[in-house]
Amino acid sequence: MPAPTDRPAATYQAHFHRRWNHLRDPHVRALAWLLDAPDLLDPEAPEWRGRIASTGTVDEVTGRWLAALDSDPSALHSWLDIKPFTRLGRYAENLMAFYLRHQGTLVAHGVQVRAGKNETIGEFDFLLRKGGALVHWEFATKLYLLEASGNGRHADYFVGPNLADTLGAxxxxxxxxxxxxxxxxxxxxHLPEPVAQAQALVKGWLFYHGKTxxxxxxxxxxxxxxxxxxxxxxxxxWVAGEHFAVLPRLGWLAPAKVPIGQALGRRAVREMxxxxxxxxxxxxxIALxxxxxxxxxxxxxGFVVPDDWHSRAERRVVQPG
Known part of the structure; x- marks a missing residue:
């Protein structure tokens, strides 16, 4: 495997640290990433026919709000109400709901739609008020690895780390x-009025075998x-670097900021x-x-996977569920 030492001259991590290194609270940093990170799906791509939402550029007003929230994040922590087994997707959704509520655009969040008592049809992630109209946003935050036999041209070759789904699916x-x-x-x-527009807001990271x-x-x-x-x-x-951190699941969003004393050396991270x-x-x-x-x-x-992960991922791609 080629060593991941040849990094792009301008990485997203470098951009994030320039803009947000003053933020200390990990949940505020995660929220800043959600608002600042490039969309995983291109809103301008003709394939989506205008159905991709975007948070746009984080303006100075929002930047000041994030800085104030970082100085006293108690309201955010209370809103998140994190439990030991909180899923990453739900965590990201709650972060975004906190922001949309602050913006004054949030009408409802997590509205389940049922047909009778026992049949769940679906869920509205966000119902928003935009320009006087009711808008539905479907929200996803995902991480996928390009299965090594694929060349990246087809979304079904990007597989979730636990092999549960693919980007294409x-x-x-x-x-x-x-x-x-x-x-x-x-x-x-469940709707106060007809939905004028339905869009998807998708954030995430894609991972490539070896180099980035x-x-x-x-x-x-x-x-x-x-x-x-x-x-x-x-x-x-073959992974370059001398200092590492193993990121907890709720730390998978924003680029990591770690106290010096908590960084792991090469031997320690290999043993862990x-x-x-x-x-x-x-x-x-892991973060380098x-x-x-x-x-x-x-x-x-980068994700470190078991040695048999590739063969299992290849079967997941060939036989999509």
């Missing part, structure tokens, strides 16, 4: 089913998306990963760190 589900929820007769009972330079990507994926590398445990020796794979098969996300202003900052990131 997720996009089809959003576009073909979830964005049409407001047209279902049962959904109309951008290969061919599927049509409709943003060329400036956040990216990293992946490697099998047996390939870990080896111990993990003795009892588990869940991939680990460099010293910043009194802390360690992420300069690259």
């Amino acid at each position: 997720k996009v089809r589900k959003i576009m073909d089913r979830q964005l049409s929820l407001s047209q279902h007769p049962a959904a109309k009972l 330079p951008l290969p061919a990507i599927p049509a409709g994926v943003s060329s400036g998306h956040c990216r990293g590398f992946w490697c099998a445990q047996e390939e870990l020796q 990963i080896a111990g993990h794979f003795q009892t588990a098969t869940t991939p680990l996300l 760190l460099a010293q910043g202003d009194g802390c360690m900052l992420e300069v690259d990131r």
Whole structure:
């Protein structure tokens, strides 16, 4: 495997640290990433026919609000109400709901649509008031690894770290089913008025085997998306760097900022990963760190997967569920 040492001259991590390194609270930093990160799907791509939402550029007013929130994040922490097994998707959704409520555009969040007592039709992630009209936003925050036999041109070759889904399957589900929820007769009972527009807001990271330079990507994926590398445990020796952090699941969004004393050396991170794979098969996300202003900052990131992950991912691609 080629070592992931040749990083682009201008990474998203470098951009994020320039703009947001003053933020200390991890949840405020995660919210800043959600608002600042490039969209995973290109809103201008003709494939989507205007159905991709975007948060746009973070303006100075929002930047000041994030800084004030960072100085006293108690309201955000209370809103998030994080439990030990909070899912990353739900965590990101709650972060975005907090922001939309602050913006004054949030009408409703997480509205389940049922047909009778036992049949769930779907859920409106966000109902928003925009320009006087009711808008439905479907929201997703996803991380996918390019299965190594694929060249990146087809979204089905981007597989979730736990092999549960693919980028292609997720996009089809959003576009073909979830964005049409407001047209279902049962959904109309939950709406104060007809939905004028339904769009998807998709954020995330894509990971490539070995180096991080951008290969061919599927049509409709943003060329400036956040990216990293992946490697099998047996390939870990080729990963460059001297300082690392193993990121907890709720730390997968924003580029990491780690106290100097908590950074791991090469030997320590290898031992931690080896111990993990003795009892588990869940991939680990590691950050490669460099010293910043009194802390360690992420300069690259990558998933370390079990040595048999590639063969299992190949079967997942060939036999999509």
